[in-house]
Amino acid sequence: MPEDGEPEYALASITSDFAHYWNYHDRYVKLYRDFSAIDEDGKTIKKEAFLRKLTSGKFLPLLIHTENSGGSYKLVKIPAHIAKDGCAVIAANAKTELRYFKMEGKPIPAFNFKDINGVEYSSANTKGKIVLFKCWFIGCSTCVKEMPELNKMVEKYNNRKDILFVSLAIDDKKPLQEFLTKTKFEYATVPGQDKYMTEKLKVAAYPTHFLINKNGILVKTVNTETAISEVLEQLAVQ
Structure with a gap:
């Protein structure tokens, strides 16, 4: 050794x-x-x-x-x-x-989203909660492949109302709705976020995941479900 x-x-x-x-x-x-x-x-x-x-x-x-x-x-x-x-x-x-x-250590760029079910997520109403953003699009095979593991993570923290799992997709609402009838994904899904992801979050590859603390501060940006789990475990006990 x-x-x-x-x-x-x-x-x-x-x-x-x-x-x-x-x-x-x-x-x-x-x-x-x-x-x-x-x-x-x-x-x-x-x-x-x-x-x-x-x-x-x-x-x-x-x-x-x-x-x-x-x-x-x-x-x-x-x-x-x-x-x-x-x-x-x-x-x-x-x-x-x-x-x-x-x-890292800076506020996540201001946001105000509405998911495909009409639920709103904003910089204001998510304060006091840990927020995870998954950035993806339907045609990204790696983005889709990791979904079963992400679903397990959502289930693991199901009793934690202070943790929000939100996916930001490039795709429009209708194709996302069609996709989600065939593929189980437990994150809230927000359509049409290409501009926010590329201009505000500076995403250059998919999937990319952002972990944000209860004060709206970016803690880590990672690209695998293993890394998400590791960072989230640390955040969840703070």
Whole structure:
């Protein structure tokens, strides 16, 4: 077992080719967490500085063994043999993470929605409640695939009237109604929110999930149901 400060995985094994690297990245790189950040020289730096360096396309985040619950990552130069495939992908991912990190701790952009059943959700009437936004559209296969797990999450917190699950869809009301007659989805669903998602929330990929605390402050932005569950568990006990 690695000691503190040592890599969890050998760099050579996870960068034998880009497919191996991305499998590692997808499973173990959780940049939404409050991790310990280490630069390429082994010095501790702030998370924002770490993400900015990643956006250069010159580095990858290597998971380092630590007792910190958020994990620890060190910047490592991208090996030349995967640079052609990897630089742009790693940089683009980091740019998204940096954009959302800079939104954390700030009020979620003002909203006033009406779902397909006529129920209103606004910045005012959701104060005092934890709010989850799922951003999606019908043609997004990943968005649809995660719905059964999201339904389980809604059921888990069914007795918590202070937690609201709201989905913001690109699609109009009628196609959403037709879709929801065939696919079970327990979130409240708001139609026609392309402009709010792209202009206000800066969503660039789907699905994207925003977790907002009882004061209307954005806590985290994530893109998997596992990450949602992790962050929501922390929020639910505060």
